[in-house]
Amino acid sequence: MRLLMWWSGRALSSAATLLGVSVLIFAAVRLMPGGFAETVLGPFATAGQKAELAARYGLDQPVFMQYGHWLGAVAGGDFGVSMISRQPVGAELLARLPVTAELTVLAVAASVLLGVPLGVLTAVRARPTGGGAVGRLVSGLGVSVPEFVLGSLVVFVFSRYALGLEVGAWTPLTQDPAANLATMILPAAVLSVFSISVTARTTRDAVMGVLVEPYVTAAVGRGESPWFIVRHHILRNAATPVVTLIGTTTAYLLGGALIVEHVFNLPGVGSYIVQAVGRRDYAVVQAGVLLAAGVFIVMNVLIDLLVGAIDPRLGVMAGRRS
Amino acid sequence: MRPIRLACGVAAALLATACAATGTTTTPTAAPQETAAPGYLAVADEALAEGGALNLQVHIDSGAATGYDPQLADVATTWQLLSLSYETLVTVGPDFSVQPLLAEKWDTPDDRTYVFHLREGVRFSNGRAMTADDVVGSLKRLLASKGVWAGQLGPVGEVVKDGDDRVKVTLKEPYTPFLAALANVPAAILPMKEIDDKSVDLATTLLGTGPYVVENHRQDVSWTFKRNDKYWNQGKPAADTLNITIAPEEAARIAALQNGSAALATLGNVDSETMLAGAKDVKAVTQATTDFYYLMLNSLKPGSKLADPKVRQAINIALDAKQIAEVALGGKGKPTAITPAGLPGACDPAALPSASKSLDEAKQLLAEAGAQNLSFTLTIFNTEPAPAVAQVIQQNLQQAGITVKIEQMDEASWSGKVYGKAPAEFDAALSWFAGYADPGMVTKWWNPETAGFNAGFMKPDPELSKLIDAANKQPQDRAEALAGVCARADADAQMIPLVTRPATVAYRGDQLSPSLYATEGYGNVLRLVADARVKKTR
Numbered sequence: 001m002r003l004l005m006w007w008s009g010r011a012l013s014s015a016a017t018l019l020g021v022s023v024l025i026f027a028a029v030r031l032m033p034g035g036f037a038e039t040v041l042g043p044f045a046t047a048g049q050k051a052e053l054a055a056r057y058g059l060d061q062p063v064f065m066q067y068g069h070w071l072g073a074v075a076g077g078d079f080g081v082s083m084i085s086r087q088p089v090g091a092e093l094l095a096r097l098p099v100t101a102e103l104t105v106l107a108v109a110a111s112v113l114l115g116v117p118l119g120v121l122t123a124v125r126a127r128p129t130g131g132g133a134v135g136r137l138v139s140g141l142g143v144s145v146p147e148f149v150l151g152s153l154v155v156f157v158f159s160r161y162a163l164g165l166e167v168g169a170w171t172p173l174t175q176d177p178a179a180n181l182a183t184m185i186l187p188a189a190v191l192s193v194f195s196i197s198v199t200a201r202t203t204r205d206a207v208m209g210v211l212v213e214p215y216v217t218a219a220v221g222r223g224e225s226p227w228f229i230v231r232h233h234i235l236r237n238a239a240t241p242v243v244t245l246i247g248t249t250t251a252y253l254l255g256g257a258l259i260v261e262h263v264f265n266l267p268g269v270g271s272y273i274v275q276a277v278g279r280r281d282y283a284v285v286q287a288g289v290l291l292a293a294g295v296f297i298v299m300n301v302l303i304d305l306l307v308g309a310i311d312p313r314l315g316v317m318a319g320r321r322s
Numbered sequence: 323m324r325p326i327r328l329a330c331g332v333a334a335a336l337l338a339t340a341c342a343a344t345g346t347t348t349t350p351t352a353a354p355q356e357t358a359a360p361g362y363l364a365v366a367d368e369a370l371a372e373g374g375a376l377n378l379q380v381h382i383d384s385g386a387a388t389g390y391d392p393q394l395a396d397v398a399t400t401w402q403l404l405s406l407s408y409e410t411l412v413t414v415g416p417d418f419s420v421q422p423l424l425a426e427k428w429d430t431p432d433d434r435t436y437v438f439h440l441r442e443g444v445r446f447s448n449g450r451a452m453t454a455d456d457v458v459g460s461l462k463r464l465l466a467s468k469g470v471w472a473g474q475l476g477p478v479g480e481v482v483k484d485g486d487d488r489v490k491v492t493l494k495e496p497y498t499p500f501l502a503a504l505a506n507v508p509a510a511i512l513p514m515k516e517i518d519d520k521s522v523d524l525a526t527t528l529l530g531t532g533p534y535v536v537e538n539h540r541q542d543v544s545w546t547f548k549r550n551d552k553y554w555n556q557g558k559p560a561a562d563t564l565n566i567t568i569a570p571e572e573a574a575r576i577a578a579l580q581n582g583s584a585a586l587a588t589l590g591n592v593d594s595e596t597m598l599a600g601a602k603d604v605k606a607v608t609q610a611t612t613d614f615y616y617l618m619l620n621s622l623k624p625g626s627k628l629a630d631p632k633v634r635q636a637i638n639i640a641l642d643a644k645q646i647a648e649v650a651l652g653g654k655g656k657p658t659a660i661t662p663a664g665l666p667g668a669c670d671p672a673a674l675p676s677a678s679k680s681l682d683e684a685k686q687l688l689a690e691a692g693a694q695n696l697s698f699t700l701t702i703f704n705t706e707p708a709p710a711v712a713q714v715i716q717q718n719l720q721q722a723g724i725t726v727k728i729e730q731m732d733e734a735s736w737s738g739k740v741y742g743k744a745p746a747e748f749d750a751a752l753s754w755f756a757g758y759a760d761p762g763m764v765t766k767w768w769n770p771e772t773a774g775f776n777a778g779f780m781k782p783d784p785e786l787s788k789l790i791d792a793a794n795k796q797p798q799d800r801a802e803a804l805a806g807v808c809a810r811a812d813a814d815a816q817m818i819p820l821v822t823r824p825a826t827v828a829y830r831g832d833q834l835s836p837s838l839y840a841t842e843g844y845g846n847v848l849r850l851v852a853d854a855r856v857k858k859t860r
Contacts, residue, residue: 033731034738040387043741043775044396044470085386085541086526092541152573159577160601168379168569168578265567265574267543275542275570280734 021293080283099268106188111195119203142197151263206238247303251296361416363838374856375563379587389525398845401507408510408530459514471508502760533559533852559852585833589826606828610841612662612757613823620779622745632691634815639684640722650710655821659808662757669808697725698749703736744778759843
């Protein structure tokens, strides 16, 4: 019963969030300067052609009506038609989603596989100088350098010295997995720099917080091996903030993918939305932002469930018990 | 600030050496390019074997919004794509002479009549033979269309079948650019039978007589073209497959060239050629085009000083097109009058009335108009080299005491501001025109009553319109008539021509032997792609 309440509460708040996002984005794309007609049809278009286009996409109706139609269609799973390609937006998003998903999965994997050990290492061996300082510098840089700067730099360097990796080309995973990986590694690396740094920092802080706990001192006193202590006492207790962070960054990474895909010319959701914004392709921008918001909401639910599984005190069922 | 310096500045700390070669000069002088043959930048080596796949990268996948109907296509990037599958009756040679294509030859019994003799054995890619009815139907359909190219074709009176293999076109009055207009993609010969029985939708399907057929298309991602096995021109196309990748980011295209995943790419930045100078096996060339940048001065905005012809004249005098070409375009553009520099019969920009006047005369005109402290906003789009061009304009006009504020926008916002409302809201704006293949064609845009798109910021000048029409009616001795048009447009100064707009093409010498014209009229970098030989497929 309690679980049902939790789920329905979550569903309601998620729906409210999505509704809010839909209003915001619908208003925002219409407030962008620059007309869709001039952009889509070019300066030579006659008034008649512009009117025809507006009628075809319902843009001649009052904005409230347009919003209503759109929302109704979206609720039924229809994201509308791109004004540029005349293709259904839903199908296009679906076709591009695997690229973005692969990019995100690679970046998250890198964050976990590199960020967590790096964080543990810097916490366990925290010293005012040496490795700790270097670690802080690297993670500081990683957090502060924007993706497009790093991406442009990587494109520049690797276009001169390819080292077996591809820039500016993309091979579908289904066609040739090895070639696909060669085209995905660099963008994934650029995308993951931020999240690796944040993960390392958060892990370090969490582990250092656990290190001063009496049960760790006791374990050390019992003469347990350092690796055993890290695995059994520290990681489990430090995991909650790290898992929460990784969940949030996954959603964040989708935002970063926007830029990275564009810079590396990968046919993912990100580059689709960037181009759509530039061309005032309303339906695409609306659907893309809504999708991103949806992913964010789903990620948050997953984090809650996962955190509950790791530490039942903080879980879904915990709220009423305390 | 030149873009190359900016790019190097960002990367300087890490890549000091890599930039050393390009970062030192701000105005790379245009080295004389080797010409493969008169009028060509490159000629494909026919000794190389045919076949293979050619990987290309372009910056935009245009055309879908208006559909792929050639008659509705009005931008060069769409013409380029459609020209792979569609062909016209005639085409233009490297020297802008009109040459046969689907018409083997043509007679002109008088200056209003053209009789086209159709080539034998031409088939559409569905296998059906092209007939005189297809030609008549296509031209009639174009003339009845709402596209701008119906007007570019001129005052066509009648199009009739003249036997099974001949088509006769009669003009209401002589119109010199007729053949040149007939050479561009909107005048392509369409499969009229299939259009009439509705078995093909041209908005979504490419069905022409050209060298390639579409195998696959993903909007904004890629196009794949396969050779048209029914193609009439034996031995063409040389390459079996064209893989066209859409890469909006210039850096990604440059990277693809350098690592060999693209054999040819079109580049937008005038500095790209310099940046690629040291790249192994990559050859970057500047293709001159007849396209040109121009400055719009809004004379219809209420209360604007720019409504006064004297003020516009002063601005025109103060502008230094040569400096724009040198500084903003790295010496790759040329000053031009309204007849594009590079076309036979074009006016000499140095002979324009404004060119011989001094800055003092400009200041005098401003004083007479009571506009000594003139200041206005120049609206530009943010793609290179527009910002660099705007900065030189700003400096030029500063010399005459005019203050220019540059307002930079993304292209969609820019087009909304410039074309979105009538009267238009901008003071001044920068843009470029396609110059086409006959000096008479682009001059038509100086008459807002027929052009339309500029009616929101430009007053018609009846005298100028008359001169434009007269020059286009004159089959012989056009130079004098065109000089009159150029001088009048120079005095009117509502749209001031500045400099030609060069195109940069780069290709891998180890993968490809292409053919490229030295000067393009219809912005079609892929015009001779059917000749290109693949050396090796990566």
